Amino acid sequence: MSIITRSPFLFRIxxxxxxxxxxxxxxxxxxxxxxxxxxxxxxxGSPKHADILLVTGPITARSKPYLLEVLDxxxxxxxxxxxxxxxxxxxxFRDSYAIEGPLDKYIQVDVNVPGCPPRPQAIIDGVAKALxxxxxxxxxxx
Amino acid sequence: MxxxxxxxxxxxxxxxxxxxxxxxxxxxxxxxxxxxxxxxxVFYQNVIDIVKLFNKETLIPKDxxxxxxxxxxxxxxxxxLVLVYFLPVPGVYEGAKGDYDLVILIxxxxxxxxxxxxxxxxxxxxxxxxxxxxxxxxxxxxxxxxIVIGFTLAIYVGHGNGEFSLKKIMDYQMQxxxxxxxxxxxxxxxxxxxxxxxxLEVPPFEVAHHNHADIMEGYLIEYSGAPLALFxxxxxxxxxxxxxxxxxxxxxxxxGGDVVVNLLWFIVKTMFLVVFISLAHACLASFRADQEFxxxxxxxxxxxxxxxxxxxxxxxxxx
Numbered sequence: 001m002s003i004i005t006r007s008p009f010l011f012r013i014x015x016x017x018x019x020x021x022x023x024x025x026x027x028x029x030x031x032x033x034x035x036x037x038x039x040x041x042x043x044x045g046s047p048k049h050a051d052i053l054l055v056t057g058p059i060t061a062r063s064k065p066y067l068l069e070v071l072d073x074x075x076x077x078x079x080x081x082x083x084x085x086x087x088x089x090x091x092x093f094r095d096s097y098a099i100e101g102p103l104d105k106y107i108q109v110d111v112n113v114p115g116c117p118p119r120p121q122a123i124i125d126g127v128a129k130a131l132x133x134x135x136x137x138x139x140x141x142x
Numbered sequence: 143m144x145x146x147x148x149x150x151x152x153x154x155x156x157x158x159x160x161x162x163x164x165x166x167x168x169x170x171x172x173x174x175x176x177x178x179x180x181x182x183x184v185f186y187q188n189v190i191d192i193v194k195l196f197n198k199e200t201l202i203p204k205d206x207x208x209x210x211x212x213x214x215x216x217x218x219x220x221x222x223l224v225l226v227y228f229l230p231v232p233g234v235y236e237g238a239k240g241d242y243d244l245v246i247l248i249x250x251x252x253x254x255x256x257x258x259x260x261x262x263x264x265x266x267x268x269x270x271x272x273x274x275x276x277x278x279x280x281x282x283x284x285x286x287x288x289i290v291i292g293f294t295l296a297i298y299v300g301h302g303n304g305e306f307s308l309k310k311i312m313d314y315q316m317q318x319x320x321x322x323x324x325x326x327x328x329x330x331x332x333x334x335x336x337x338x339x340x341x342l343e344v345p346p347f348e349v350a351h352h353n354h355a356d357i358m359e360g361y362l363i364e365y366s367g368a369p370l371a372l373f374x375x376x377x378x379x380x381x382x383x384x385x386x387x388x389x390x391x392x393x394x395x396x397x398g399g400d401v402v403v404n405l406l407w408f409i410v411k412t413m414f415l416v417v418f419i420s421l422a423h424a425c426l427a428s429f430r431a432d433q434e435f436x437x438x439x440x441x442x443x444x445x446x447x448x449x450x451x452x453x454x455x456x457x458x459x460x461x
Contacts, residue, residue: 004194007187032179037171040183040190045358048201048366051194075199075366138197 005135006040010127011050011074012083015067015101017057020117021084025054027120034120036127047073052130058086058093059101071107077137079130081111083123088112154235155227162409163378164188166416170381173420188378192371200367205266211364214261215372221253222379229386230308233396233404237308244292244306247387251288254376255281255341258350261369262361273360276431277350283438284340290446291330291337295321295391298453312394322392326456330449331392333442338384338415339422340438342377347438348428381419385412 014022028034044050047070059067071080080103085091087103094101103109110133113126150156168187175182202211228246230237240246258277262270298321299305299314321327340347351360362373389395389411396404429437455461 003190004197006184007190007194009191035175035180035182037175037183038181040187042191045352045360046363046365048364049359049362049370051198073201075201 002135005131005138008039008041008051008127008131008134009044009049010036010041010052010054011044011047011070012054012056013047013067013070015055015057015063015087016060016099017084017086021056021086024117024120024123025056025083028123034124036124039124039127039131041127048075050074050078051134052079052081052127054081054083054127055087055103056083058090058099059103059106061098061100064100068106077134077141079110079134079137080107081113081126081130082109083113083126084118085114085116088114091116149235150223150227154231155223159223159226159379159382160375161189163380163382164192164375166381166385166412167374167378169413170416170420170423173417174424177420177424188374192374195366195371195374196368198367200369201364203266203364206364207264207266210260210264212369214257214264215365215369215376216257217260218254218257218376219372219379221250221257222376222383225250225383226379226386229383230312230390231386231405231408232312232389232394233399234401234408239309240307242306243308244296244311247308248285248289248292251341251383251387252281252285254380255285257376258361258373261365261373265361265364267363269357269359269363270361273350273357273363276357277361279431279435280340280347280350280438283435283443284337287333287337287438287442287446288341290443290450291334291391294327294330294446294450294453297450297457298327302457308390312390315394320393320395326452326461327392327449329445329452333445333449334388334391335418336438336442336445338388339419340434340442342381342384342419344419344423345428346422346426347434349431349434381416382412385415388415 012025028036053074057063082088082103086093087101090099090101093099111126111130113122115122152158165185168183168185171187172182172185202208225247228238228243237243255277259274262274295311296304296306299311305311315321322331343351351362362370365373389408393411397407452461
């Protein structure tokens with residue numbers, strides 16, 4: 001059963017991020033140096049295919065309904081990874097009238113990858129840790 | 143009778159084709175990664191993906207047409223499964239030996255696209271609706287190209303009368319030289335390669351599917367779990383079917399009479415097609431939907447019609 005944890009599908013949602021973390025995420029998957037496809041990962045365009053949800057941004061009031069919708073649509077078991085300081089603690093945007101974060105108000109966050117933006121190595125490490133947690137969740141579901 | 147069942151479920155249909163196709167898709171992913179300077183996944187990555195998807199929860203949207211949504215993937219899957227059983231593999235497998243199997247091939251080739259259209263249409267997502275309308279438009283063009291190519295070969299082999307048996311098309315090439323080396327059919331060959339790219343929806347024809355910037359996953363957006371796995375298996379079978387069709391149409395070469403050697407040779411020829419597909423995937427950008435439609439209706443249609451005209455002229459003895 002552990003073999004299926006080598007096929008995580010990733011979905012990323014930007015909840016009002018400055019795009020710094022998104023650029024890191026995109027480069028992590030794409031550029032030659034940091035290749036997450038070697039872990040078997042694949043970016044999907046739909047949360048319904050996803051196993052690992054990567055959230056960037058401090059969850060603005062405008063983006064909150066979409067985030068909740070995405071969280072509803074994820075098939076179980078799934079793992080949530082907060083990428084960057086913003087979803088972890090809202091960072092410098094904390095206590096703003098337009099911010100409804102952090103992420104752990106809405107869902108149990110499994111892995112936090114702090115940094116502004118985090119280094120690609122840190123993101124890959126976060127995804128690898130998420131795979132371990134995902135394996136545990138699959139075992140618990142059985 | 144039992145040999146037929148074996149052929150349908152184990153080899154060359156069924157299990158063998160599914161695993162072979164899944165490994166081909168994984169190899170395509172590895173090739174794309176290597177072209178881009180990455181390492182890429184393992185060679186059995188898509189098999190793991192399928193196993194995982196069968197273990198995942200299946201979600202059905204509230205507004206979806208339940209029955210069509212669930213059973214649309216089966217439509218394309220069964221079509222491709224039958225086709226793998228039906229087609230002769232040069233030197234390896236005799237096929238179902240029909241006299242009109244080219245017509246059946248043309249019919250069944252459209253089934254995966256129809257299952258995409260049914261599934262996407264039933265899934266009640268606006269993204270799926272856009273993707274379905276694009277797929278429908280493009281399908282009309284590339285299926286037309288495929289029909290013209292098949293018709294051209296049928297006329298050429300039958301010397302003016304349509305010869306719709308794939309076995310006879312292969313035998314004709316064994317005796318008179320392969321169509322790959324026949325200049326009259328070179329335009330049709332290029333059109334066929336474009337058809338392969340268009341029907342597999344790899345770039346530059348990636349407008350209805352996997353186009354994350356534009357329509358997300360297209361018609362697959364609402365699918366999860368086992369139906370999604372069936373769609374992926376259909377893609378895998380389709381790549382096998384396209385390779386077999388390519389070899390029947392243009393290069394049914396065999397080495398001796400040994401089945402194992404011929405199977406290896408078949409796999410080597412298939413690899414060439416996969417390398418071509420991954421090269422196109424790695425180095426071409428995607429068209430917009432309208433550009434793709436214009437391109438398909440101009441270039442491959444014209445190329446295949448050129449071949450048809452050349453073949454008719456050669457039968458009349460004019461060239």
